[in-house]
Amino acid sequence: MRIVVPAGGIGGARFLRGLKKELGVGSDPVGEEPAITVIGNTGDDITLFGLRICPDLDTVMYTLGGGINEEQGWGRADESFTVKEELAAYGMQPTWFGLGDRDVATHIVRAQMMAAGYPLSAVTEALCDRWRPGLRVLPMTDDRVETHVVLDDEAGGRRAVHFQEWWIRHRAALPAREIVGVGAEDATPAPGVLEAIEQADAVLLPPSNPVVSIGSVLSVPGVREALERATVVGVSPIIGGAPVRGMADACLQAIGVETSARAVAEHYGPELLDGWLVDEADEGAAVDGIAVRSLPLYMSDPEATAAIARAALDLAAELKEQRA
Amino acid sequence: MRIVVPAGGIGGARFLRGLKKELGVGSDPVGEEPAITVIGNTGDDITLFGLRICPDLDTVMYTLGGGINEEQGWGRADESFTVKEELAAYGMQPTWFGLGDRDVATHIVRAQMMAAGYPLSAVTEALCDRWRPGLRVLPMTDDRVETHVVLDDEAGGRRAVHFQEWWIRHRAALPAREIVGVGAEDATPAPGVLEAIEQADAVLLPPSNPVVSIGSVLSVPGVREALERATVVGVSPIIGGAPVRGMADACLQAIGVETSARAVAEHYGPELLDGWLVDEADEGAAVDGIAVRSLPLYMSDPEATAAIARAALDLAAELKEQRA
Known part of the structure; x- marks a missing residue:
């Protein structure tokens, strides 16, 4: 059984933990082909203080590898912020990025390897x-793709900021007029990405942000086309008209999509999406060409999340059989 | 009164603290010309993990600015080592360098500014x-000079390692066959260095390592010549045949100089050195052409250190008057 999961940060990582549990995947599949391949969003990546920071890849790696701060869902457990405080004492900008000391080491290793010429x-x-997350983590691309957000400026014009600045510094409170994946057009999928999709028994879209996480993965030329040939079942990140967590509504608004389970499925479209899981609160949501099932979608604990993963796998198997 | 002090790390920094006390220099001479200019050794500098580390400049800056770990004499007070431990967990080498979290921020700022093109x-x-150390801190040069130490290798030949590797990793226990300032020949003094020496009422050599600290400063073309024209009084780093602190004897041995107050003065030579302070234990040490005075030389507290600085200033004034 080979599963591919395009993923963003917290929602993706928690879904993956449930999926691993459901499949009985251990922490260290040395010597065996990993059952799960993650295609991680890198559009959120940012270079600060000479460090290369990949928030979504790290959230997946830390969560599956046992290093995550469970309460906040990102960053390392037992984290301190000495380096960040000292940088601020020197007057270094920006000060709004939550850079933990343990995390700094990860970014130093990454920046050093990349400076030495290794691809992401x-x-x-x-x-x-x-970290031995028990699954294969691939970045969506080795090329540099950065999500920028276009905002109104004070002079009545427009200005663009890095996604992280909008998301963290402004808490997505400034209206986003456009969300742009800078570099996406010219990017190529990272080695293994297209092959993993082609060989997948199922592709599951976790309840990650459909615009800046999954949307970013889809923006890499060739990825959407490959996914359209696969059996894809998605888990709605919207329950009862609101994001389960995070500020996905602000992103959906920016691209003119309503914040509803149905509208997100329509946005993905029936070419991409074969099946769609919605919460019981959204029972009755229907989209032409997409098989919709409803069940409890809150990932309240690993057991609840495993049940969601099971439902997604079952629907994918059912749809695949219908196709064959 | 203008004083110039070529300095290494701990010994230099502690001497400077006594000198500041003696001169009544505050922590923040904003708006006035600083009375003391430090010419800091940069031969110990090293790049690790993409960070630019200047141990001697930082020791001076932290000590005079109130951030030093008083007990160990180097590094920051209230320091933690999370980044270092995490780098080791990733298998990053080397692991022998004592890289503190607070210190990391300093090195990030420095590396970032240097990457942006600013000179050291x-x-x-x-x-x-x-840090507002209350004095002007100049690196000896903006050029890259690195002290390397030539050691025996296992095959009967020679190998060179960075000074820090010899000093910290091997605790200077491997016999040094040669000590080389790589890049020194082509270096030029940093802006202000020669001017400060020319305008100095006195140049004081603190009890820093005569080989790898003061020797390194002297190796920058033009510096020794300028110092030979100035009134220079040194404080012996050797008391009763042993270094006051550190492993200066291992360095002296490498260049064939005896570990004694007299031998170090002879090594500097009467062209450079006008006066020389030795400890009471070395009373009677005499060197042709150098005025030797003996007094208690242990920098046991700021008061004792201020008395040493006072004696150095008095001797310099006396010698300058004789010259005029």
Whole structure:
């Protein structure tokens, strides 16, 4: 059984933990082909203080590898912020990024390997050698793609900021007029991405942000086309008209999509999406050409999340059989 | 009164603290010309993990700026080592360098400014904007000079390692066959260095390592010549045949100089050195052409250190008057 999961940060990582549990995947599949391949969003990546920071890849790696801060869902457990405080004492900008000391080491290793010429995919593999997340983590691309957000400026014009600045510094409170994946057009999928999709028994879209996480993965030329040939079942990140967590509504608004389970499925479209899981609160949501099932979608604990993963796998198997 | 002090790390920094006390220099001479200019050794500098580390400049800056770990004499007070431990967990080498979290921020700022094209002298000034050491800290040069130590290898030949590797990793226990300032020949003094020496009422050599600290400063073309024209009084780093602290004897041995107050003065030579302070234990040490005075030389507290600084200033004034 080979499963591919395009993923963002917290929602993706928690879904993956449930999926691993459901499939009985251990922490260290040395010597065997990993059952699960993650295609991680890198559009959130940012270079600060000479460090290369990949928030979504790290959230997946830390969560599956046992290093995550469970309460906040990102960053390392037992984290301190000495380096960040000292940088601020020197007057270094920006001060709004939550850079933990343990995290700094990860970014130093990554920045050093990249400066030495290693592609991000090789760096990610090296970092996972320590974390042993029990699945293969591929960045969506080795090329530099950065999500920028277009905002109104004070002079009545427009200005663009890095996604992280909008998301963290402004808490997505400034209206986003456009969300742009800078560099996406010219990017190529990282080694293994298209092959993994082609060989997948199922592709599951976790309840990650459909615009800046999954949307970013889809923006890499060739990825959407490959996914359209696969059996894809998605888990709605919207329950009862609101994001389960995070500020996905602000992103959906920016691209003119309503914040509803149905509208997100329509946005993905029936070419991409074969099946769609919605919460019981959204029972009755229907989209032409997409098989919709409803069940409890809150990932309240690993057991609840495993049940969601099971439902997604079952629907994918059912749809695949219908196709054959 | 203008004083110039070529300095290494701990010994130099502690001497400077006594000198400041003696001269009544506060922590923040904003708006006035600093009375003391330090010419800091940069031969110990090393790049690790993409960070630019200047141990001697930082020891001076932290000590005079109130951030030093008093007990060990180097590094920051209230320091933690999370980044270092995490780098080791990733398998990053080397693991022998004592890289503290607070210190990491200093090195990030420096590396970032240097990557942006600022010379080390400008970076040092920017860092001192935070620390306000109450004196002007100049690196000896903006060029890259690295002290390397030639050791025996196992095959009967020779190998060279960075000074830090010999000093910290091997605790200077491997016999040094040669000590080489790589890049020194082609270096030029940092802006302000020669001017400060020319305008100095006195140049004081603190009890820093005569080989790898003061020797390194002297190796920058033009510096020794300028010092030979100035009134220079040195404080012996050797008391009763042993270094006051550190492993200066291992360095002296490498260049064939006996570990004694007299031998170090002879090594500096009467062209450079006008006066020489030795401890009472070395009373009677005499060197042709150098005025030797004996007094208690242990820098046991700021008061004792201020008395040493006073004696050095008095001797310099006396010698300058004789010259005139």
